[in-house]
Amino acid sequence: MKRNQILTILSIILLFLFLWYANNNLSAYYIRILNNTAIFLMLAASYNLINGVTGQFSLEPNGFTAIGAYTAAILTLTPAQKEAMFIISPMVPWLQNLHMSFFPALIVAGIVTAIVGFLLGFPVFRVRGDYLAIVTLGFGLTIRVVSNNTISITNGPLGLKGIENYTNLWWTWGFAVVTLIIIMRLINSEFGRAMKAVRDDEDAAIAMGINTFKIKMIAFVTSAFFEGVAGGLLAHLITTISPTLFTFFLTFNLLIIIVIGGLGSMTGTAIATILVVWGSEILRFVEQPMHIFNFTIPGIPGMRMVIFSILLIVIMIFAREGIMGQKEFSWDSLFKLFKTKKVANK
Amino acid sequence: MNTVLKCNKMTMKFGGLTAVNEFSVEIPEKEIFGLIGPNGAGKTTVFNMITGNLQPTSGMIYFYDKPIVGLKPYQVVSLGMARTFQNIRLFTNLSVLENVLTGFHHKLKYNLLDTILRLPRFSKNEKIMTEMAMDLLESVNLQDKANHKASELPYGDRRKVEIARALATGPKMLLLDEPAAGMNPQETMSLMYFIEEIRDKFDLTILLIEHDMKFVMSLCKTIAVLDHGVKIAEGKPEEVQKNPDVIRAYLGDINA
Numbered sequence: 001m002k003r004n005q006i007l008t009i010l011s012i013i014l015l016f017l018f019l020w021y022a023n024n025n026l027s028a029y030y031i032r033i034l035n036n037t038a039i040f041l042m043l044a045a046s047y048n049l050i051n052g053v054t055g056q057f058s059l060e061p062n063g064f065t066a067i068g069a070y071t072a073a074i075l076t077l078t079p080a081q082k083e084a085m086f087i088i089s090p091m092v093p094w095l096q097n098l099h100m101s102f103f104p105a106l107i108v109a110g111i112v113t114a115i116v117g118f119l120l121g122f123p124v125f126r127v128r129g130d131y132l133a134i135v136t137l138g139f140g141l142t143i144r145v146v147s148n149n150t151i152s153i154t155n156g157p158l159g160l161k162g163i164e165n166y167t168n169l170w171w172t173w174g175f176a177v178v179t180l181i182i183i184m185r186l187i188n189s190e191f192g193r194a195m196k197a198v199r200d201d202e203d204a205a206i207a208m209g210i211n212t213f214k215i216k217m218i219a220f221v222t223s224a225f226f227e228g229v230a231g232g233l234l235a236h237l238i239t240t241i242s243p244t245l246f247t248f249f250l251t252f253n254l255l256i257i258i259v260i261g262g263l264g265s266m267t268g269t270a271i272a273t274i275l276v277v278w279g280s281e282i283l284r285f286v287e288q289p290m291h292i293f294n295f296t297i298p299g300i301p302g303m304r305m306v307i308f309s310i311l312l313i314v315i316m317i318f319a320r321e322g323i324m325g326q327k328e329f330s331w332d333s334l335f336k337l338f339k340t341k342k343v344a345n346k
Numbered sequence: 347m348n349t350v351l352k353c354n355k356m357t358m359k360f361g362g363l364t365a366v367n368e369f370s371v372e373i374p375e376k377e378i379f380g381l382i383g384p385n386g387a388g389k390t391t392v393f394n395m396i397t398g399n400l401q402p403t404s405g406m407i408y409f410y411d412k413p414i415v416g417l418k419p420y421q422v423v424s425l426g427m428a429r430t431f432q433n434i435r436l437f438t439n440l441s442v443l444e445n446v447l448t449g450f451h452h453k454l455k456y457n458l459l460d461t462i463l464r465l466p467r468f469s470k471n472e473k474i475m476t477e478m479a480m481d482l483l484e485s486v487n488l489q490d491k492a493n494h495k496a497s498e499l500p501y502g503d504r505r506k507v508e509i510a511r512a513l514a515t516g517p518k519m520l521l522l523d524e525p526a527a528g529m530n531p532q533e534t535m536s537l538m539y540f541i542e543e544i545r546d547k548f549d550l551t552i553l554l555i556e557h558d559m560k561f562v563m564s565l566c567k568t569i570a571v572l573d574h575g576v577k578i579a580e581g582k583p584e585e586v587q588k589n590p591d592v593i594r595a596y597l598g599d600i601n602a
C-alpha cells in the first residue's frame with residue numbers, strides 16, 4: 001500500500017520533470033501537441049467514465065466542451081475586450097462586466113457544464129432505454145445553432161477572439177493528472193462498483209438496492225464537469241473560438257480513443273490518447289499532396305478521419321476489447337510480471 | 347406468529363394477458379415457503395411485483411404490515427427484501443468479492459467527498475465492508491475465489507455468489523427464483539441444507555420458486571401452486587401433492 005503510493009507520486013514527479021524539460025527545450029509545435037495530449041486525456045477519461053465504466057452510450061463531448069470553452073472565455077475576457085469585439089450586437093451587460101482570473105474561470109466552466117449535464121441527464125435517466133446518445137447528439141448539434149444565434153452572449157458566428165493564452169503545460173497536465181486521480185478514486189469505490197454493476201446488468205443492480213438513476217447521474221455530471229474544464233483549457237490554448245470549432249469530429253475522435261484503449265479502462269484510455277493524438281500528427285502527411293513518380297495525388301482533407309474510421313471498424317471486428325479490455329495498470333501486477341519473468345529465466 | 351409478507355389480490359396484466367390473477371398469500375416469519383406451477387404460470391411475475399420490478403395492475407402487498415406497492419426496487423431492498431434471479435444475473439465483469447460488495451450499497455456509510463479525498467471514513471468503511479463480504483463468501487465456501495471474475499466461475503458457484511450477494515443487502519426475507527435449476531442431485535442436496543442453514547443463521551423468511559418437486563417437498567413447510575396466473579392450491583406438501591387440481595395442472599402441462 002505505502003510502496004505503491006510512493007511509486008505513484010514518483011512517477012507524477014517524473015512526468016513533471018519531463019514537462020519541465022520539454023517546456024525549456026522543445027519547439028512550440030511539440031509543446032502544443034503535449035498540451036493537446038493532456039486535454040484529450042482529460043476528455044477521454046471523462047468520456048470513458050460514462051460510456052465505458054457506466055455503460056451509458058453517450059455523444060456529449062463536443063457539446064460539453066463548447067459550453068466549457070465559451071464559459072471560461074467569456075469570464076477571462078476583459079470588459080473592454082468584450083466591448084470592442086461584440087460589433088454586431090453588444091453583449092448582455094451582466095456578462096459584459098463579469099471578469100475572473102483563469103483558474104476560477106475554469107472551475108466555473110466546469111460547474112456550468114456540470115449543471116447542463118445534470119439538466120440533460122435528469123429526464124433521460126428517469127426512463128429506461130438508450131435515449132442518452134440521441135439526446136446528447138442533438139444537444140451537440142443544437143449548441144452550434146444556439147451559439148450562432150445568441151449573438152449578445154457568444155458574439156455569434158464571429159466567435160470570441162483575443163482570449164489570453166493562459167494555457168500551458170502546467171495547467172493542462174496538472175488538470176489531466178487531477179482528473180485521472182479523481183476518476184480513478186471514484187471507480188475504485190462503491191460508487192465505481194455500482195457504475196460497473198449498472199453497465200453489466202441494470203436489473204440486477206436495481207435488485208441489489210442500487211439507485212441506478214443516482215449512479216448514472218454521478219457518472220454523467222462528473223464527466224460533464226471535467227469536459228467543461230477541458231473546454232476552458234482548450235479555449236485558452238487556441239485563443240479563438242467559434243461555433244464551428246466544436247463539431248462531432250471531436251466526439252468521434254474520443255470515441256475512437258476509448259474503444260482502442262478498452263471501454264472501462266483508464267490505463268487503456270491513457271495509452272490510446274497518446275497513440276491517437278501523436279498518430280494523427282504523424283499521419284498529417286496523408287492529407288498533403290503526394291508525388292509518386294510522375295503522378296501527383298492531391299491532398300485530401302479528412303483523410304486521417306477515414307484512416308481512423310477504418311481502424312475503429314477493424315478494432316470492433318477483431319479486437320473488441322481494445323488494448324486493455326477493462327483491466328487497469330497497477331504496481332502490484334507490474335511486480336508480479338517481473339517476478340514471473342525472473343522465475344522463467346531461472 | 348408474525349406475518350412477514352402478505353399479498354392481497356395481486357394482479358398483473360400485460361396488455362391482454364393476465365399473468366397473475368388475484369393472487370393472495372400470507373407468509374409467516376422464518377418459514378420456507380414454496381411457490382410452484384407449470385412453465386409460464388406467473389411465478390416470476392409474482393416475484394417481480396413483490397420486489398417492485400413490476401407495478402401490479404391491482405392489489406396490495408404488505409411487508410411487515412407496511413404497504414410496499416409503488417416503492418422502487420432499491421427502496422424495497424432497503425426495507426429488507428432480497429432476491430436472486432431465475433437466470434443467474436451476476437455482474438460478470440466484477441470479481442466475486444465486488445459482486446458481494448454491491449449488496450452493501452444501499453447502506454453505504456461514506457459519500458462522494460470521502461471517496462475523492464480518500465478520507466478516513468472511506469478507508470475504514472471499505473475495510474469493514476470487505477471483511478463482511480469475505481465472511482459471507484466464507485459461509486458459501488468461496489473465500490478462495492474472491493478475486494476471480496464472476497464469469498469465470500462454474501454454474502453452481504455462481505448461484506452461491508448470487509445468494510451471498512443477496513445476503514449482503516441484510517435481508518429479512520429472501521426470494522429465490524429456481525435456485526436448484528441446472529444443478530445435479532448432489533448439488534441440489536447441499537443447496538437444500540445450505541438454504542436451511544442460512545435461514546437459521548440470518549433469521550430469514552424464504553419464498554422460493556422451484557420445479558424440482560423433491561426439493562420443494564422436503565424443504566418447504568407450505569406450498570402454493572400457481573396455474574395460468576391463478577392460485578389453485580395451498581397447503582402442506584403432502585396435501586398439495588394429492589390435490590386433483592394440481593395433478594391436472596401438471597399433467598395438462600405435460601400433454602400440451
Ligand SMILES: Nc1ncnc2c1ncn2[C@@H]1O[C@H](COP(=O)(O)OP(=O)(O)OP(=O)(O)O)[C@@H](O)[C@H]1O
Nearest residue numbers: 360363365383384385386387388389390391392432
Ligand atoms: N414483462 C413482461 N411483458 C409481457 N409479458 C410477460 C412479461 N413477463 C412475463 N410475461 C408473461 O407472463 C407469463 C408468466 O410469466 P412468468 O415468467 O411469471 O412465468 P413463470 O411461472 O416464472 O414461468 P417459468 O417456470 O418458465 O419461469 C408468461 O406468459 C410470460 O410470457
Ligand SMILES: [Mg+2]
Nearest residue numbers: 389390391432
Ligand atoms: Mg420464472
